[in-house]
Amino acid sequence: MRIATWNVNSVRARLANVLDWLGEAKPDVLLLQEIKCQDDAFPRLEIESAGYHCVVHGQKSYNGVAILSKRQPEDIRIGLPGDAGDEQARYAEATVEGVRVASLYLPNGNPAPGDKFDYKLGWMRRLVGHARALLESEVPLVLAGDYNVCPTDDDVYDPVNWQADALCRPESRALFRELLNLGLTEAFRALHPDEPRRYTFWDYQAGAWQRDQGLRIDHLLLSPQAADRLIACDIDKAPRAKDKASDHTPIWVELS
Numbered sequence: 001m002r003i004a005t006w007n008v009n010s011v012r013a014r015l016a017n018v019l020d021w022l023g024e025a026k027p028d029v030l031l032l033q034e035i036k037c038q039d040d041a042f043p044r045l046e047i048e049s050a051g052y053h054c055v056v057h058g059q060k061s062y063n064g065v066a067i068l069s070k071r072q073p074e075d076i077r078i079g080l081p082g083d084a085g086d087e088q089a090r091y092a093e094a095t096v097e098g099v100r101v102a103s104l105y106l107p108n109g110n111p112a113p114g115d116k117f118d119y120k121l122g123w124m125r126r127l128v129g130h131a132r133a134l135l136e137s138e139v140p141l142v143l144a145g146d147y148n149v150c151p152t153d154d155d156v157y158d159p160v161n162w163q164a165d166a167l168c169r170p171e172s173r174a175l176f177r178e179l180l181n182l183g184l185t186e187a188f189r190a191l192h193p194d195e196p197r198r199y200t201f202w203d204y205q206a207g208a209w210q211r212d213q214g215l216r217i218d219h220l221l222l223s224p225q226a227a228d229r230l231i232a233c234d235i236d237k238a239p240r241a242k243d244k245a246s247d248h249t250p251i252w253v254e255l256s
Helices: 015-025 044-049 115-136 170-181 187-191
Strands: 002-007 029-033 053-057 065-069 074-078 091-096 099-105 141-146 218-222 230-235 251-255
Touching: 002 015, 002 099, 002 141, 002 218, 015 029, 015 044, 029 099, 029 141, 044 053, 053 074, 053 091, 065 091, 065 099, 115 141, 115 170, 141 251, 187 218, 187 230, 218 251
Parallel strands: 002 029, 099 141
Antiparallel strands: 002 251, 029 065, 053 065, 074 091, 091 099, 141 218, 230 251
């Protein structure tokens, strides 16, 4: 079972690239972030024509997540529990072929410190609490998406200049470690423990893609039941090189 995650930075603007990648990579599940459209504007017809069911949690012009799956998703949850007043579309969850999958778009948090950084940390604490509850079910679980966290200095091209950024600040990294300490496995590092300069995001500015000045901020976290089935995990850089590319690229995991 292949599960991938990709921040597409507007699904309508990148639809051709998304459809191309679905046809080439053929994931069983593709988790999208930053779709930047409301539910009724999501290109459901085109994606369903490619053979995928759609779970969409959209928001006009900002945020938004989706779950695309070859099999019918079940037991769908929209929104991260813990704050009934949170109107930002950042979380969707469903079960596909017995695996619980979640598409999450964690807040960026800049400028830090400040209100946006406080929201980021609060959101992460809610995610820790929800992940703890999900793990109690002991079902295979994949929490995937754009975490907006570089877990270590190996995951950022210039650690010194990025150390004060919300993506690299110690508070963000500590809460990411708290997630892992619940018993989750970070799939990429489990199989590629010593590979620096492996990134999932390159900014559009200053020739970052051409100079390979990237960040690894898109992650797949696996419960013990999913980690036991881990076969492969890798980053597919090819979509980032295409015309009208997202500034992120897909990362995928293969489960037996």
